[in-house]
Amino acid sequence: MSVEKYLKPEVINQIKRLDLRAQFVVKGFLQGLHASPFHGFSVEFSEHRRYSLGDDPKDIDWLVYAKTDKYYVKKFEAETNITGYLVMDLSQSMAYTLRQELTKFDYAICLAAALCYLMVHQQDPVGLITFDTQVRDCLPPRSKRTQLGNVLAHLANLKPQGETNVAKSLAQIAAMLKNRSLVMVFSDLLVDPSELSLSLKQLRHRGHDVILFHILDEAEVNFPFDGSVEFEDPETGEKMVVDASGYKSDYRKTVADYREGLKRDCFKSGVDYVPLDTSMQFDKALLGYLLTRRAR
Numbered sequence: 001m002s003v004e005k006y007l008k009p010e011v012i013n014q015i016k017r018l019d020l021r022a023q024f025v026v027k028g029f030l031q032g033l034h035a036s037p038f039h040g041f042s043v044e045f046s047e048h049r050r051y052s053l054g055d056d057p058k059d060i061d062w063l064v065y066a067k068t069d070k071y072y073v074k075k076f077e078a079e080t081n082i083t084g085y086l087v088m089d090l091s092q093s094m095a096y097t098l099r100q101e102l103t104k105f106d107y108a109i110c111l112a113a114a115l116c117y118l119m120v121h122q123q124d125p126v127g128l129i130t131f132d133t134q135v136r137d138c139l140p141p142r143s144k145r146t147q148l149g150n151v152l153a154h155l156a157n158l159k160p161q162g163e164t165n166v167a168k169s170l171a172q173i174a175a176m177l178k179n180r181s182l183v184m185v186f187s188d189l190l191v192d193p194s195e196l197s198l199s200l201k202q203l204r205h206r207g208h209d210v211i212l213f214h215i216l217d218e219a220e221v222n223f224p225f226d227g228s229v230e231f232e233d234p235e236t237g238e239k240m241v242v243d244a245s246g247y248k249s250d251y252r253k254t255v256a257d258y259r260e261g262l263k264r265d266c267f268k269s270g271v272d273y274v275p276l277d278t279s280m281q282f283d284k285a286l287l288g289y290l291l292t293r294r295a296r
Contacts, residue, residue, distance in 0.1 A: 091164030
């Protein structure tokens with residue numbers, strides 16, 4: 001099977017156990033890194049960082065230099081470990097899909113499971129926080145192998161329902177977390193961007209690194225509707241009939257502008273923004289994580 005297939009949502013959907021899904025995605029991702037221009041990146045990810053001014057030249061790993069033609073130094077134990085929190089939006093809107101194999105929620109769960117697998121493999125402590133209108137549950141971070149089973153069991157039992165308040169929940173999380181952490185948020189972000197921006201700034205102000213995985217259904221991005229269509233808000237139940245054909249170009253522009261605005265706000269706040277839709281391979285999201293970790 002080609003590396004690409006390991007990372008396609010429709011292939012992943014055929015695997016029913018979440019632990020096997022996570023392994024499948026990570027295996028494909030690491031194989032892809034190995035075969036790509038990022039070759040050697042996975043070596044650095046686990047044990048090395050780029051040499052920078054002020055480092056002792058004695059710490060340069062010449063074996064890695066011979067392979068990559070770049071200078072790397074061995075990481076010390078204190079530098080290597082980061083504490084990560086997977087932060088999952090439980091709102092009903094996350095259960096939506098039109099024509100993809102995975103709902104937004106399925107996609108988010110699979111991505112979170114793969115990241116958990118990567119972090120535990122690196123012996124990084126990882127925990128899980130769930131929220132809707134407020135924080136609902138918090139699994140404290142651990143780096144032991146058994147933590148993978150704990151987090152995946154919890155993820156596999158989650159059900160999206162009801163309304164959400166992303167900004168309020170993230171502000172709660174900023175107040176909860178005592179030590180500097182990597183906060184990975186999985187949400188469709190159907191929220192007021194100004195409120196979201198404020199809560200992200202609170203997280204950053206407290207010293208946390210943040211990756212925002214903005215997950216939309218492929219149909220929410222491309223709007224493949226024509227004629228008169230009735231839409232229903234999944235969280236409020238409110239219905240509206242729309243002339244989809246006439247509305248299509250305006251809708252697509254609104255979504256593109258919204259994502260571009262979020263990207264801009266995140267850049268200003270030092271937050272990593274990863275826009276995704278449910279038709280995308282998982283490697284884009286995992287590479288977003290890897291680049292953030294590398295920057296640390």
